Amino acid sequence: MKTILKNGLVYQSGKLSHQDLLIEDDKIMALGQNLSELIPEARVIDVTDKLVTPGFVDVHVHYRDPGFTYKETITSGSKAAAHGGYTTVCAMPNFDPVPDDAQKVANMVQRNRADGVVHIKQFGSITKDLVSEELVDFAGLKKAGAWAFSNDGKGVQTAGVMYEAMREAKRLDMAIVAHVEDNSLLYGGVMNAGKRAEELGLPGILGISESSQIARDLLLAKETGVHYHVCHLSTKESVELIRIAKAHGINVTCEVAPHHLLLNEDDIPGNDGYYKMNPPLRANEDQDALIAGLLDGTIDMIATDHAPHSIDEKTGDMRQAAFGITGSETAFPLLYTRYVKTGVFKLEQLLDWMSYNPAQTFGFDQAGILLPGRQADIAVINLDQAEVLQESDYLSKGINTPFTGQTVWANTEMTFVSGQLAYQKEAKA
Template structure:
C-alpha cells in the first residue's frame, strides 16, 4: 500500500518546507520531490497550499467509556480526535470501573486498540478508585500498558499520599499527571473568585486552590525525582512557581488548555454553562500570563481536556451544571486563529506544543515527527480559508463548547494514522 502526498508545506526537522511525502505500508518511506510516478501508487493526496503536520498529540482527553457512554465512547471520542487532526491521545481514568489494576488496564488497552481510530494511550489512576489514599500497583499497571498515572478531576489531597505516590511512580518509571486542586480552599465556589463572580452572584473559589497544591507538589517532585506533569495549569502564580522550579532543575512540565489560553471569566454569563470547567476560567491577567508562558517555554504543551457531556448535564443554570467542555475538534483551529494569525506565536512553535513536545515528554515513540521511517501519522490543514465551527459537524457526542459559531482558520482536511485516512473533510 503506497500513498503519495504532493506539494504540501511540511513541518519536518523543526522547519516548514515544500516537499512530497511517500508512504509505504504505514510508514514514511521518503521525503523530497519526484519520488515516484504518481500513477504507480494507490492513493495520491494533493496538499498544494495546505499544511502537512505531524499528527497532533493530546495527552488529556475523557472518553467516558466504560460507565458514562451516553456522554462519549472510545469510538466517538477517537473520531472527534481525528476530526481535529489528532493521531495520538491520552485517555484519563475517570471512568467506571476506574482502571486501577493491571487487569483493568490490559482490558482498556485492548479496547482502545480495537475501537479507536487513533492511537489511544491509557492512564492508570494514582490511587485505588481514584479518590482513595491506597496506591495502585505501579509496576503492574505499567507492564499492562499504562503510559502514565493520574487521578484526573481530583487533586491528591494528602501530601503523604502524593509523596508515596511520587516515590512509587519514580521507581516504576511512570510520569504523574496531576490535577492540582486543594479542595479545602474551594469554599463551595463554582467559578474563580473575583469581580465577575461578584457581578453574577455566583460563589467564587480563590485561585490559590490551584497554586497552593502546585507549590506542595513541586517540593515533593524535587525530593522524589518523579517525572511530574501539571494538567491544565491556569494561574499566573502557578506559572511563576513552575518557571522557578524548572530553573532549579525540578523535573516538572505542564500543559495549558485552549480555553484557558483564549478565554477569561469576563466571558462567563450565568445562563451559559458551556463556560463552566475545572479549573475554572481565570482572570485576564492569568490568560495573558499563559500566552506569554507558551513563548518562554514555561508551558510545554497544549492539551484540550476534552470533556463531553450530555445536554442534561449542562443546564442553563451555571451553578448546577457539570464541569467541562469539549476540545478535540476545535483546538488547533482556535489556537492557530487566535495565537498564530494574530502574531503572538509562530506556527512552528504551535506545532511543537501540539505534537513534538508531548511526544518527547511522554516518551511516545513514533509520534510527533515527520521523518523517514516514522509511522505515517499526519494531519493536513487548510490555513488559508475561513470557516465556521458548526455543531452539526461535530463527531463527538458532546456538543458542549463555547467555541461553536466562531469563524476560524485551520480546518482539518485529512488525518492519517499509520498511513490510513481516518478522517477526510467533506467537500463544500
C-alpha cells in the same frame, strides 16, 4: 499500498517547506521533490499549499467509556480527535470502573485498540477509585499497559499519599500527571473567585486551590526526582511556581488548555453552564501569564482536556451544571485563528506545542515528527479557508463548547493514523 501527498507545506524538524511525502503501508518512506515521477505506481493526493504536519498529540482527554457512554465513547471520542488532527491521545481514568488494577487497565488497553481510530494511551489511577488514599499496584498497572498515573478530576489531598506515589512512579520510571486542587479551598465554587463571580452572584473557586497544591507537589517532586507533570495550568501564580522550579532543576513539565488561552472570566456572558470548567476561566492577568509561559518555555505543551457531557448536564445554572468543555475538534483552528493569524504565535511554535513537545516530553518515539521510517501519523490542514464551527460537524457526542458559531481558519481535511485514513473531510453540497 503507496500514497504520495503531493506538494504540501510540510512541517519537518522545525521548518516548513514544499515537499512530497510518500506513505507505504504504515510508515513514512520518503520526503522530497517530484516523488510521483519516481514512483509512478503510487496513488497521488494533491495537497498543494496545504499544511502537512505530524499528527497532534493530546495528553489529556476524557472518553467516558465505560460507565458514561451517553457522554462519549472510545469510538466517538477518537473520531473527534482525528477530526481535529490528533493521531495520539491519552485517556484519563475517571470512568466507571476506574482502571485501578491490572486487569482493568489491560481491558482498557485492549478496548482502546479495538474501538479507537487513533492511538490511545491509557492512564492508570494513582489511588483506588480516584478518591481514596489507597495507592494502586503501580508495577502491576505498568505491566498491564498503563503509560502514566493520574487521578485527573480529583486532586490528591494528602501529601504523604502523593509522596509515596511519586516514589513508586520514580522507581518504575513513570510520570505522575496531576490534577492539582486542594478541596479545602474550593468552598463550593463554580467559577473563578473574582469580580465576574461577584457580578453574577456565584460562588468562586480560589486560585490558591491550584497553586498551593502545586507548591506542595514541587517540593515532593524535588525530594523524589519523579517526572511530575501538571495538568491544565490556569493561574499566574502556578506559572511562576513552575518557572522557579524549572530554574532549580526540578523534573517538572506542564500543559495549558486551549480554553484558558482563548477566554478569561470577562468573556463569561452570564450564568451559563457552557462556561463552567475545572479549573475555571481565570482573570485577564492569568490568561496573559499563560501566554507568556508558553512563549518563554515555562509551559511545555497544549492539551485539550476534552471533556464531553450531555446537553442536559451543561444547560442552565452553573451551580448545577457539570464541569467541562470539549476541545478535540476545535483546538487547532481556534488557536491558529486567534494567535497565529494575529502574529502572537508562530505557526511552528503552535505545531510544536501540539505535536513535537508532548511526544518528546513523554518519550512517544513514533509521534510528533515526520521522518522516513517513522509511523505515518499525519494531519493535512487547509490554512487558507475559513469555516464556521457548527454542531452538525462535530463527531464527538459532546457539543458543550461556547465556541460554536465562531469563524475559524486551519481546518483538518485528512488525518492518517499508521498510514490509514482515519478522517477525511466531506465535501459540502
